[in-house]
Amino acid sequence: MTMSRSTQATEHKTVIKLGGSLLERLTPDFFKGIQQMIESGKRVIIVHGGGPAINRKLKEAQVETHVVNGLRVTPAEAIDIVQTTLIGSVNPWIVHQLEQADIQAVGLNGFDGGLMKASYLDQDTYGYVGQIDHVNPALLYLLKDAVPVISCIGRTDKGQALNINADTAAEKIAAAIQADELLFVTDTPGIKVNGQTVTTTHPDEINGWIADGTIYGGMIPKVQAAAGCLDADIPAVRIVNEMLEGTTIFKEVAVK
Ligand SMILES: Nc1ncnc2c1ncn2[C@@H]1O[C@H](COP(=O)(O)OP(=O)(O)O)[C@@H](O)[C@H]1O
């Protein structure tokens, strides 16, 4: 059954990005927590990565890749491995964990229903890495009673799969459905500065931490995606661990 436009506008939508860094240590309690969110009336949409699983499969196939600006440079011989690992292995594992917690779930990727149309970010530099040009969320609205679990694979007009950073995919999905909140669930309790978790921050402060090296590696696309969400008027963006503890990022400095 499809939801009416008014239902779509009023229901509370939470996008949860599950990072590959912590996927394998998520416990049944984490998935029960998602069930509680749903019971409290929230619509939950999951976008997932799977960097470590991709690394393992690439190693088995003896394909080497490297990272530039937090993105995996993805040559022709790697894109099939990225696609099959995310869609064929990581995605069904998450769907299964949700089903075990009595949550109906449906695995999706950018091909399904034209969900994430993409083009090459910069083929000379990054190979088969995509930037999302258009999100078609119609299919998400059809899945009223099931949690969509979305792999970060986009597709070109010609049907080529492209590798998309999962943080960026979560940002674009959240913006397209005007989510009420986006949670980046990762392997660290938020942004750390001098070893201490920062509880609240804003993009200006974050840019300073990128410039001085306090924020590096995989945290960079995460905070950039968070800033993109705030620009798209998503009111709440959080970077948290599996206990949902971490950093909340606001658009501006809170007025005291
Ligand atoms: N300032 C920072 N605070 C916390 N983590 C940081 C920071 N800068 C870089 N990182 C790194 O970012 C990692 C999380 O990013 P990543 O491994 O890509 O996670 P995910 O797979 O969840 O997307 C942390 O484990 C840590 O190594």
Ligand SMILES: CC(=O)N[C@@H](CCC(=O)OP(=O)(O)O)C(=O)O
């Ligand atoms: C272009 C690019 O970097 N794609 C990522 C997609 C997976 C991902 O983002 O996984 P995490 O959430 O675990 O980081 C990659 O190939 O690793």
